[in-house]
Amino acid sequence: SGSNSTVTRLIYAFLLLLSTAVACIMLAPGMEEQLKKVPGFCDEGLHTLIPHLNGFVSCDVFVGYRAVYRISFAMAVFFFVLSLMMIAVKTSNDPRAAVHNGYWFFKIAAIVGIMVGAFYIPEGPFTRAWFVVGIFGAFCFILIQLVLLVDFAHSWNENWVERMEEGNSKCWYAALLSCTSLFYGLSLVFVVLFYVFYTKPEDCAENKFFISINMILCIAVSIVSILPKVQEYQPHSGLLQSSIITLYTMYLTWSAMSNEPERNCNPSLLNIIAQIATPTIFPANTTVVPATPAPPKSLQWWDAQSIVGLVIFVLCLLYSSIRSSSNSQVNKLMLSGSDSAILEETGGAGSGAAEDGEVRRVVDNEKDGVQYSYTFFHFMLFLASLYIMMTLTNWYSPDADFKTMTSKWPAVWVKITSSWLCLLLYLWTLVAPLVLTSRDFS
Numbered sequence: 001s002g003s004n005s006t007v008t009r010l011i012y013a014f015l016l017l018l019s020t021a022v023a024c025i026m027l028a029p030g031m032e033e034q035l036k037k038v039p040g041f042c043d044e045g046l047h048t049l050i051p052h053l054n055g056f057v058s059c060d061v062f063v064g065y066r067a068v069y070r071i072s073f074a075m076a077v078f079f080f081v082l083s084l085m086m087i088a089v090k091t092s093n094d095p096r097a098a099v100h101n102g103y104w105f106f107k108i109a110a111i112v113g114i115m116v117g118a119f120y121i122p123e124g125p126f127t128r129a130w131f132v133v134g135i136f137g138a139f140c141f142i143l144i145q146l147v148l149l150v151d152f153a154h155s156w157n158e159n160w161v162e163r164m165e166e167g168n169s170k171c172w173y174a175a176l177l178s179c180t181s182l183f184y185g186l187s188l189v190f191v192v193l194f195y196v197f198y199t200k201p202e203d204c205a206e207n208k209f210f211i212s213i214n215m216i217l218c219i220a221v222s223i224v225s226i227l228p229k230v231q232e233y234q235p236h237s238g239l240l241q242s243s244i245i246t247l248y249t250m251y252l253t254w255s256a257m258s259n260e261p262e263r264n265c266n267p268s269l270l271n272i273i274a275q276i277a278t279p280t281i282f283p284a285n286t287t288v289v290p291a292t293p294a295p296p297k298s299l300q301w302w303d304a305q306s307i308v309g310l311v312i313f314v315l316c317l318l319y320s321s322i323r324s325s326s327n328s329q330v331n332k333l334m335l336s337g338s339d340s341a342i343l344e345e346t347g348g349a350g351s352g353a354a355e356d357g358e359v360r361r362v363v364d365n366e367k368d369g370v371q372y373s374y375t376f377f378h379f380m381l382f383l384a385s386l387y388i389m390m391t392l393t394n395w396y397s398p399d400a401d402f403k404t405m406t407s408k409w410p411a412v413w414v415k416i417t418s419s420w421l422c423l424l425l426y427l428w429t430l431v432a433p434l435v436l437t438s439r440d441f442s
Helices: 004-026 031-035 060-085 095-101 104-118 126-166 169-197 205-225 228-233 239-257 269-277 304-322 328-333 341-348 374-392 409-435
Strands: 047-049 056-058 396-398 405-407
Touching: 004 031, 004 060, 004 095, 004 104, 004 304, 004 374, 031 060, 060 095, 060 104, 060 126, 060 374, 126 169, 126 239, 126 304, 126 374, 126 409, 169 205, 169 239, 205 239, 205 409, 228 409, 239 304, 239 409, 304 374
Parallel strands: none
Antiparallel strands: 047 056, 396 405
């Protein structure tokens, strides 16, 4: 038994994860032979140029990307239509709430139908247009991930501080200090690795700027979080939240640098391993044999930053499906009710318990008011579909005729700008009570 506010979100999350798995299968080795059979997907004689590879390669390279675009298109259309349908739904008594919480067979059939139909969309400008939509959608979802991370960090900190006040304070204080130190330690290690592998003494000025400015901003935000004035208005703010935001910012910095078109400033994981493994000091009279160049950066989705991006996406998606925030600012950003969904579920489980052998069923805990905004939830999944599309295709941009397939600077600036906005958003959650003194942020 459970509440429909939680179960419904978990089912939608499962549908999105299932579509992600299907998209990954489309990129699996051997699938290109099947995809080439789709009319117009791989016209005979069509070739593309990958700048860091020698010469032209066949369209086998990007048919998987075309398939991912169409699968993501289907999921995005599905969730966007639902977000429009659910505008202004206030309680589960609204007839549209039944569509949101039920009719799963018809909704799954609709997804399959849209997905199949999407494969017959003429290529033309579709991929280029959808790439632009994908960039903006993924950018917005990165900000939503930040809001969820802030919410998670606040909840984590509050929970452990409460346990520390209840008893055994030394143990919980040590745990809090250990986690904070671990996150800051990892961030520092990443900064050092970025300077070693993603910068050159006479080159990569952009990377040097990205790393330095984000490191300075993270230090500034961490200092602000423990200022006496901020602590007075935000007693639960602290370094644990700042350490999590700092680590996430370092991930966004790495993700941005991983999309740079300059291969000299953007080594693949194999290149980095080769640099570490190659000895730099040799005994006298030793002939140095030039190392075999590492393979060029692959177009496949399973590179390191894409895998990390998928893991963060899955965790944020699951958390958004079961979250019960006590942070009023986060609730306003996520358009959620102030009541805890999990507490409602726990309190309502007794009414849904089986009596005299009856089957347990999901409890409707939204008759008096929805626990979250249906429209915003579906819109978030719409953005998540676009984020998955961009992650699986490495943010690569096709040109008009698929003559070239490159990672463009706009994708780099979108990611690095999102890191700055993330820090700005977190800073606002800290200083808002000081600036807007007339408003209640408790």
